[in-house]
Amino acid sequence: MKREPRFSDSFYSSDPIILKEQFVSFASNSKYSNNNNNKDTIALVSPHAGYSYSGNVAFSGFKSFSECSDCSVSTFIIIGPCHRHGHSLKNKVCVWKKGAWKSPFGDCQINETIAGNIHRTMAMYDLAFVNTDIHNEEHSIEVQVPLVRYFFPHTRIVPVLINDTGNTARVLSSVIYDIMKTDRTIN
Numbered sequence: 001m002k003r004e005p006r007f008s009d010s011f012y013s014s015d016p017i018i019l020k021e022q023f024v025s026f027a028s029n030s031k032y033s034n035n036n037n038n039k040d041t042i043a044l045v046s047p048h049a050g051y052s053y054s055g056n057v058a059f060s061g062f063k064s065f066s067e068c069s070d071c072s073v074s075t076f077i078i079i080g081p082c083h084r085h086g087h088s089l090k091n092k093v094c095v096w097k098k099g100a101w102k103s104p105f106g107d108c109q110i111n112e113t114i115a116g117n118i119h120r121t122m123a124m125y126d127l128a129f130v131n132t133d134i135h136n137e138e139h140s141i142e143v144q145v146p147l148v149r150y151f152f153p154h155t156r157i158v159p160v161l162i163n164d165t166g167n168t169a170r171v172l173s174s175v176i177y178d179i180m181k182t183d184r185t186i187n
Contacts, residue, residue, distance in 0.1 A: 001099035003159075007139040008104065011050040012146060016104040022051060023150060026059035041068040042180065046147070048080060048140040058147055066151040074183070075111040075156045076148050077118070077176055080140030082163040089161065091168045092129040095119040096159040101142070105149040111156040114179060118158060121175045127168050135161060 008014035013022065044065045047054035082089045097115040100107040122128040135141070141159045148155060162168060 002107065003096060003099070003101040003135060003142075005102055005104075005142060006136055007142050011139055011143050012055070012104075013051075014104055019104050019146060020150075022055065023059060026056045027063065029056060030060050030063065041065060046144055048143050051143070058143070062147045062151045073152050073155050075114055075158060076144075076152070077114070077158045077160060078141045078144050078148070079160045079162055079172070080138065080144070082134065082138055082161045083140065084134070084137045088131070088134060089129050089163050091164040091166070092127045093118075093122050093168060093172055094129040094132060094134055094161040095122070096132050096135050101145050101157065101159065103145045103149045105146055105153070108145050108149055108155070108157045111158050115158045117179060118160065118172075118175055122172065125171050127171055129161075135159060 005014060013019040044061050046058045046061045048058075051058070082094070095115050095118050096110060097119055098110055098112055100109045119128050138161060141161065145157065148157060160172070162172065
């Protein structure tokens with residue numbers, strides 16, 4: 001199952017040439033400097049607005065992460081807020097478990113093993129939502145995919161929507177922590 005881009009040409013360009021030019025512009029205008037080169041970086045907080053608003057910040061974050069990590073990242077677990085269907089999602093997560101997400105730079109494959117593990121574990125706590133259609137209405141994860149693909153072209157992803165910052169977020173962070181303890185190439 002492939003997740004088609006729904007917000008390209010409104011949040012970012014669907015044309016890979018134009019998008020790469022925008023990224024080159026972000027790089028040349030970036031005030032970011034990676035002075036500490038911390039190899040222990042395991043997470044990135046990235047904005048999810050349109051690239052014309054926050055693309056420079058998102059680009060700088062991914063650039064920093066690519067320089068801090070040892071570039072052997074196998075999987076990005078992308079956690080995004082659910083803006084449109086929070087009433088349906090309630091206090092659960094929705095994991096996209098199979099296939100790929102398309103981007104202007106090519107498809108990002110889903111790490112189906114990790115996605116399934118997160119979904120199953122969250123379901124044991126009755127915190128997993130099973131209808132992935134809500135991903136099609138949401139931009140927060142989609143806008144990260146071109147950046148992942150640009151900086152880490154062979155990395156797989158696990159898209160996770162959430163709308164709760166309380167217990168669900170605590171359980172999800174614990175589940176992810178347990179997964180990362182066994183595989184340090186997951187971020």
